[in-house]
Amino acid sequence: MKRNFPLLLVFVFGILGIIPFILPHPMVQNTDEFLRNNLLKILAAFALILGLGSLLRVHFDKIRRKGQNWEYSWVLIGTFVVTSIIGLFGGVSGTGILPTRLGSFAFDIWTIYFNIEVPLGAAMFALLSFFMASAAYRAFRARSTEATLLLASAFVVMLGVLPLGNEISPHLPSFAQWIMDVPNVAGQRGILFGVALGMLATALKIILGIERSWLGGGGE
Amino acid sequence: MTFIILASIFALVPPTAVRAYDTPDDRGGAITIEWQLSADDAQLQRYEIYRSENGIDYEKIGLIGRGRNQIEDDTEDNKQYIYKVAAVVDSVRAFSEPSSTVMSSAQWLNRKKINIIIAVIVFGGLILFFIQHARRGRELFVREIAGLHAIDDAVGRATEMGRPILYCPGIGYIEDIATIASLNILGEVAKKCGQYETKLINPHFDPIVYTVAREIVKESYTNVGRPDAFDPDSVYYVTDSQFAYAAAVDGIMLRERPATNFLVGWFRAESLILAETGASTGAIQIAGTDQVSQLPFFVTACDYTLIGEELYAASAYISREPLLLGAIKGEDWGKVIIGAVLIAGSIIGLLTVFPIMSVFD
Amino acid sequence: MKIIDLLTKIDRRIIYLILFTVVTLPIIFPSAKSVRVMPPVEKLYNAIDNVPEEKALIIDFDYDPQTLPEIEPMAFAILRHAFRKRIKVLALSLYVQPLGLAQNALVNVAEEFNNVAMTREDSIIYGRDYVFLGWQPPPLIPILGMGESIVNVYKNDYYGNRTDTLPLMKEVKNYADVGLLVSLSSGDPPKWWVEYAQNRFGIKVGAGITAVSASEFYPYLQTGQFSGLMVGMKGAAEYEEQVETELNIRVRRKASESLPSLTYAHVVIIIFIVIGNTGYVISRRTKGGRP
Numbered sequence: 001m002k003r004n005f006p007l008l009l010v011f012v013f014g015i016l017g018i019i020p021f022i023l024p025h026p027m028v029q030n031t032d033e034f035l036r037n038n039l040l041k042i043l044a045a046f047a048l049i050l051g052l053g054s055l056l057r058v059h060f061d062k063i064r065r066k067g068q069n070w071e072y073s074w075v076l077i078g079t080f081v082v083t084s085i086i087g088l089f090g091g092v093s094g095t096g097i098l099p100t101r102l103g104s105f106a107f108d109i110w111t112i113y114f115n116i117e118v119p120l121g122a123a124m125f126a127l128l129s130f131f132m133a134s135a136a137y138r139a140f141r142a143r144s145t146e147a148t149l150l151l152a153s154a155f156v157v158m159l160g161v162l163p164l165g166n167e168i169s170p171h172l173p174s175f176a177q178w179i180m181d182v183p184n185v186a187g188q189r190g191i192l193f194g195v196a197l198g199m200l201a202t203a204l205k206i207i208l209g210i211e212r213s214w215l216g217g218g219g220e
Numbered sequence: 221m222t223f224i225i226l227a228s229i230f231a232l233v234p235p236t237a238v239r240a241y242d243t244p245d246d247r248g249g250a251i252t253i254e255w256q257l258s259a260d261d262a263q264l265q266r267y268e269i270y271r272s273e274n275g276i277d278y279e280k281i282g283l284i285g286r287g288r289n290q291i292e293d294d295t296e297d298n299k300q301y302i303y304k305v306a307a308v309v310d311s312v313r314a315f316s317e318p319s320s321t322v323m324s325s326a327q328w329l330n331r332k333k334i335n336i337i338i339a340v341i342v343f344g345g346l347i348l349f350f351i352q353h354a355r356r357g358r359e360l361f362v363r364e365i366a367g368l369h370a371i372d373d374a375v376g377r378a379t380e381m382g383r384p385i386l387y388c389p390g391i392g393y394i395e396d397i398a399t400i401a402s403l404n405i406l407g408e409v410a411k412k413c414g415q416y417e418t419k420l421i422n423p424h425f426d427p428i429v430y431t432v433a434r435e436i437v438k439e440s441y442t443n444v445g446r447p448d449a450f451d452p453d454s455v456y457y458v459t460d461s462q463f464a465y466a467a468a469v470d471g472i473m474l475r476e477r478p479a480t481n482f483l484v485g486w487f488r489a490e491s492l493i494l495a496e497t498g499a500s501t502g503a504i505q506i507a508g509t510d511q512v513s514q515l516p517f518f519v520t521a522c523d524y525t526l527i528g529e530e531l532y533a534a535s536a537y538i539s540r541e542p543l544l545l546g547a548i549k550g551e552d553w554g555k556v557i558i559g560a561v562l563i564a565g566s567i568i569g570l571l572t573v574f575p576i577m578s579v580f581d
Numbered sequence: 582m583k584i585i586d587l588l589t590k591i592d593r594r595i596i597y598l599i600l601f602t603v604v605t606l607p608i609i610f611p612s613a614k615s616v617r618v619m620p621p622v623e624k625l626y627n628a629i630d631n632v633p634e635e636k637a638l639i640i641d642f643d644y645d646p647q648t649l650p651e652i653e654p655m656a657f658a659i660l661r662h663a664f665r666k667r668i669k670v671l672a673l674s675l676y677v678q679p680l681g682l683a684q685n686a687l688v689n690v691a692e693e694f695n696n697v698a699m700t701r702e703d704s705i706i707y708g709r710d711y712v713f714l715g716w717q718p719p720p721l722i723p724i725l726g727m728g729e730s731i732v733n734v735y736k737n738d739y740y741g742n743r744t745d746t747l748p749l750m751k752e753v754k755n756y757a758d759v760g761l762l763v764s765l766s767s768g769d770p771p772k773w774w775v776e777y778a779q780n781r782f783g784i785k786v787g788a789g790i791t792a793v794s795a796s797e798f799y800p801y802l803q804t805g806q807f808s809g810l811m812v813g814m815k816g817a818a819e820y821e822e823q824v825e826t827e828l829n830i831r832v833r834r835k836a837s838e839s840l841p842s843l844t845y846a847h848v849v850i851i852i853f854i855v856i857g858n859t860g861y862v863i864s865r866r867t868k869g870g871r872p
Contacts, residue, residue, distance in 0.1 A: 051427025082572030
């Protein structure tokens, strides 16, 4: 029962996910909308509570055990509590029951978002350029004919997408565009066909109960 | 002059051949109205569409610009309607003849999707056929996938060095097939960690994926007879912000110095940040994703990369279950069919210079 | 040997320092240059330009702060184009993070036009010329639901107004009243709009994406599923160029100003790859051809 009930649920909801695509009748579409609009949202809310509980438990445990870098766990818990209170009670732009302004200094949730989360996220994304440079320098070697061809194409595309490419040769941007439009798309399509078929097979295996490792056991 | 202008306006030609029909392949509540453009279409400001339930009283239900000859109306099912279309210039309207009576209704089948149904039946049938084939005990060959072959060595390396294994399932949600495939591999890795008592660190981006992963890891430890070795805090939720998650995983890599990093699942731009940071710590890295835009980064920075469907094949490859291997065979034959159709279509397309090929039009 | 080590084992901190310098200097001393507009961007420009008078343009704002430098200039350029041509705009987001960025773009561009408007007719009025629908979770709900009725999916707009009371929403009921949808995204949403909205309801879709995702979206442009495509900062700069040339809107071109940084960064990466490969070739020859 413990294993069969989840398998039955997966089968039923898997089929219910496919049918609305083919059958436009309101009886089918309304059921689909109910599942998407209501059930999924409720599931997501409960899962979020579980996730947050896990996060806080891990860090409280670290503090209790005085594990490595336990002081930073206080930083995480402190910022979590403060941001939650401001977000829940301070309103979107300082319109809630909790005052979120001291003179001209605002600390409502949007201020926190734009002045802390946004710059931090942008900084992390900006690291990509440095990692790209060091990875390219370390790994892009013309070890074989194919690798050399790949390297040459990379140079053409890198220069072709810049205004500099047009100054080197007016044909370079068009050639770069051709590489993106033809060989690149051909390669992408090959992978996409394989991925699409793989998705179909995996979804079928899960719906039919052939693939059961997600249950926590092996396939039987 | 005014008389001439008025005369020309009053001779406004209405649209003709108004045809109203139940919009096909829908959930009902819609009627499509089509008409032949007025001969004065170029002079018109718009067409107005009128609807009646009794053929006598008409109400305006919509308007559309000149040059256009089709519109859809929201209706009540199983109620009779009649339509007229008017050509409009200023306050002058030239009405068409009324359409025939029409009712909207819901259809049970969307005929435009029939080709998809056929494709799903054909490919699904192939997969099921090979699964049956495997059930009869036939040996099925699957080529070596280096990344999956290296899992044992990777776990062994971590055990010998006394350092943990980091398993990062990406930033996908539970409905992403790559995430499900990643969780399958996590189960196998967790079994080996349980057997060899190697520490596993498994941070998560999505709370639902976290709850599923926790159960998978716990079950894996139980299956190898080491439920006591399972540490509930080894699997935990971090954040659902993409780069905050990347920063957290980078921090784990730099502090905990895992010997082996698994970056398997659904990734976006943070993939290179994770892979390059892992490479800088000297860890062996096994990556896998179906996101073609991230594959180049993994190939560059990781030791092994599972490309696209190699990730989906992981569970079959590791367990060597005949049923799962049979599904891979079915996929491969599906690709053969697609390839054959593409080649045939390309050849036919090239041959269309010959008149006889017009039979394919 | 020393030369080989010098060429193949440059400390990554030196690479980072040089990259930082060449990227930062053009930002401190900005200059915007003309760019050549490529066909994918031209197609998108024409697709927006040809949106019929009675139909609306939906803009899906799905970029986050991390990809803001690449995609926000696209949003600003498209909004300037739409407002200049008096194309009705519906703005929405499939996620919560981009909401603030979407509001920022809408408010700023509307203000640009209202600062020079002489009459109410010339002004960009909320509710009449554009509506900000906001966000409805999960992402598939609005994509599928708007095929039937937009006001049923978004009962209230971002500011809390009932959408069925807004003048624009009385004319734009569902996808049949939408001429084009442009998804500005750093992820998969453009694909979802094609897979669900275009496949089911036939709506035209265009996209503005990050450069790193370009390769996976080109197939959609080639098959005609995308009516046009802007890729990365260069794509944004091309659209800015098109807007300035065709519509004579002269404002600060953020994407175009960032192109020199992009150029020098690419050149530096190419130089380091060449250095690395030079060292590799020398080391192979020195070791008698052993890799």
